[in-house]
Amino acid sequence: MNPTDVQSEYPAPAAPTGPVNTPIPKAPLPFLGLACAVGVSGIYYNQPLLLEMSRTFHTTAGRTGFVAVATQVGYAIGLLFFVPLGDVLERRTLIVRMFAAVAGALLLVAAAPNLTILLIGSALMGIFCSVTHIVLPIAPDLVDDAQRGRAIGIVMTGLLLGILLARTFSGWVSNLGGWRSVFIIAAIVNATFAPLIWRYMPKLPPKQTIAYPDAMRSLWTLFRTQPLLRESCVLGALIFASFSCFWTTLAFVLFSHYGLGPGIAGSFGLVGAAGALAAPIAGKFADRRGSRWVISLGIVVLASSYALLWGAEEARLPFAVHIAALAVGVIILDVGAQMIQIANQTRIFGLDPSARSRLNTVYMTIYFSGAAAGSALATIAWTHWKWNGVCGLAMSFIALATLRHLTGRRTPVVGHPSADRTREEPVCLEG
Numbered sequence: 001m002n003p004t005d006v007q008s009e010y011p012a013p014a015a016p017t018g019p020v021n022t023p024i025p026k027a028p029l030p031f032l033g034l035a036c037a038v039g040v041s042g043i044y045y046n047q048p049l050l051l052e053m054s055r056t057f058h059t060t061a062g063r064t065g066f067v068a069v070a071t072q073v074g075y076a077i078g079l080l081f082f083v084p085l086g087d088v089l090e091r092r093t094l095i096v097r098m099f100a101a102v103a104g105a106l107l108l109v110a111a112a113p114n115l116t117i118l119l120i121g122s123a124l125m126g127i128f129c130s131v132t133h134i135v136l137p138i139a140p141d142l143v144d145d146a147q148r149g150r151a152i153g154i155v156m157t158g159l160l161l162g163i164l165l166a167r168t169f170s171g172w173v174s175n176l177g178g179w180r181s182v183f184i185i186a187a188i189v190n191a192t193f194a195p196l197i198w199r200y201m202p203k204l205p206p207k208q209t210i211a212y213p214d215a216m217r218s219l220w221t222l223f224r225t226q227p228l229l230r231e232s233c234v235l236g237a238l239i240f241a242s243f244s245c246f247w248t249t250l251a252f253v254l255f256s257h258y259g260l261g262p263g264i265a266g267s268f269g270l271v272g273a274a275g276a277l278a279a280p281i282a283g284k285f286a287d288r289r290g291s292r293w294v295i296s297l298g299i300v301v302l303a304s305s306y307a308l309l310w311g312a313e314e315a316r317l318p319f320a321v322h323i324a325a326l327a328v329g330v331i332i333l334d335v336g337a338q339m340i341q342i343a344n345q346t347r348i349f350g351l352d353p354s355a356r357s358r359l360n361t362v363y364m365t366i367y368f369s370g371a372a373a374g375s376a377l378a379t380i381a382w383t384h385w386k387w388n389g390v391c392g393l394a395m396s397f398i399a400l401a402t403l404r405h406l407t408g409r410r411t412p413v414v415g416h417p418s419a420d421r422t423r424e425e426p427v428c429l430e431g
Contacts, residue, residue, distance in 0.1 A: 171266015
């Protein structure tokens with residue numbers, strides 16, 4: 001049993017029919033990471049471009065801020081209704097089709113004649129970009145349970161690089177060809193990647209024979225019967241809400257203070273990519289010391305980042321010093337958020353290996369709902385209180401996450417390969 005596995009006390013729901021005894025074929029972890037990077041990039045292209053979009057459609061930054069919200073809401077919808085298909089259908093074919101659909105949605109965004117169509121296209125793009133979380137649960141299948149955190153860390157490195165470098169890509173490409181060119185190029189990349197999936201990824205049959213309606217009904221059963229899943233969902237949503245506060249409003253900060261455009265805002269994604277280095281390290285620590293230890297450290301790191309970002313604003317620093325402080329704050333911010341994410345997914349994937357896509361559905365749906373709420377509230381906070389409001393909101397989310405984290409109970413580890421290193425894994429035994 002994994003240190004985070006509470007299945008002995010809270011068994012997973014039984015499948016409607018028996019498991020399919022087909023071994024899961026191997027696929028290289030770095031390739032899965034690349035697939036996650038390409039898939040997740042689509043939902044972050046628009047963040048440095050919101051001011052450019054507002055100029056195109058002659059509207060306010062506050063209104064175009066909801067383009068990011070629509071994308072994240074669409075992503076949450078895709079996580080809820082599409083990701084469970086990873087436990088129902090052959091995954092290679094499903095992944096290829098969803099990459100093709102992402103390409104189509106990106107073209108719709110590029111051609112949007114008004115803000116309404118842009119919002120619709122952004123929501124559709126978010127829905128199909130959920131393919132990322134059909135790919136991610138494949139990683140734990142490729143290694144032993146004792147290395148689950150390491151495998152997730154490797155694939156999550158690709159995912160985080162996709163999140164961060166998407167902003168850099170979109171910011172600089174828009175400087176050269178306008179914001180629409182970003183989505184045209186991204187559509188070509190996704191359309192090209194679909195046949196690569198077909199060629200290099202083996203067939204991935206589901207582990208169980210289960211109908212889609214039964215899979216959807218089991219989402220509530222998993223949420224109801226797995227206390228650790230509920231704890232991880234709430235914690236993850238609050239942390240990602242805090243993370244989204246910064247990235248949704250960064251372009252507004254840079255423009256209002258220094259008149260800097262989307263290229264510079266996007267470049268902070270390149271700086272933050274250093275945080276991707278924390279993913280494999282966090283995964284190894286989760287394997288060795290337990291996921292809750294990693295989460296505790298991640299919360300401290302995340303709170304420190306906002307203390308720096310807020311303090312740099314209040315200090316009225318010279319331009320170069322302020323930009324440097326923002327860059328350091330971004331690195332710390334991404335490291336902290338990544339540590340918490342890796343630890344959360346390490347422990348939820350240990351609950352029921354046959355239901356990993358559905359566990360990820362429940363977790364990521366709530367996780368990205370937190371992101372959407374964070375983006376929406378950060379846009380409002382910026383409109384009324386500028387950077388003080390954004391940082392105060394983000395710190396409030398972190399405080400609530402800390403409170404939820406501290407309310408977990410402790411249960412001893414039984415029979416895990418690394419039990420001599422992780423003597424006790426705190427988990428929440430109540431909802």
